[in-house]
Amino acid sequence: MKYCSTCGHPVEQRIPEGDNRHRYVCISCEEIHYQNPRIVAGTVPVWEGKILLCRRAIEPRYGYWTLPAGFMENAETTVEAAMRETMEEALAEVVVDGLYSIIDVPHINQVHMFYRASLKDGRFGAGEESLESRLFDLADIPWGEISFPTVRKTLELFVEDVKNDSFGVHIDDIRRPMSATSKTG
Amino acid sequence: MKYCSTCGHPVEQRIPEGDNRHRYVCISCEEIHYQNPRIVAGTVPVWEGKILLCRRAIEPRYGYWTLPAGFMENAETTVEAAMRETMEEALAEVVVDGLYSIIDVPHINQVHMFYRASLKDGRFGAGEESLESRLFDLADIPWGEISFPTVRKTLELFVEDVKNDSFGVHIDDIRRPMSATSKTG
């Protein structure tokens, strides 16, 4: 951020009065431009005991498998965001069964939230950001080609919970850089 | 938003190629300036069966009682944000017991998250944004002077769960305008 989005004059970094953090503050109109984490919302879509994954048609992680998920938009709820992303990326209508995982990723200022979901009628496809979508048996999840640590973590938790037939809400965080963990798979 | 925060030229609202929503796009450098919901994180701080509430020293809702909560900052987790806000507003160190409520408030582009917590040593006070802090018996919660609908909802759920001695994670949303509900007392 270099310029004030309200008046177009330059901003500087300083600690505003009564605050304890550096903020971008406009040198002309004095507006404080706060920056906050973003939510990524998605689903774990299930159909007849299989999980629907999408193969990414965009960077980062082009060609890798992911759960359908993306940035939450203004004016929607987290559930709506998760359902919308599932429709956009996997062309699948889902019924949401419950919140499943919340994974903080503080070094990239994101919070990832996944909902458990069931395909409504078994139909799915490849949205514009996907090369393909496919239903995987839990034993056949392509662990070596998973897109992101939060997706991997959520899938690991899910496989474990299916074994135990018990689905709680999982709170976790991933603090190491994505580039490091994404190579361990 | 009127000006591009990257180059200082004006922005216009249009639907970028491959998108389906209006965005602020710079007419000069073409950067797309996305806007996303913000997370408000807080705690339900308990000590010897009582709940710690803070009376707000700032607008909006000056003088009303609230759970300690505030906007999550970059580079922290939701738990860290909730603990930080509890320290800032109630001068209380807490141990977090678990996620309690996630309440979407789509008309103001916010997601509120509250964690169940216990005071570490029973000490608390009034931070700069609080007139005072006080421990309330559940029977004495000042329902007529609660600050925000998400705080009211979380307190209602908590009182109910204490009765049943069962604390799950509650997902909910509040869609009506705050100004309407805040008058119902």
Ligand SMILES: [Zn+2]
């Ligand atoms: Zn300005």
Ligand SMILES: [Zn+2]
């Ligand atoms: Zn620009």
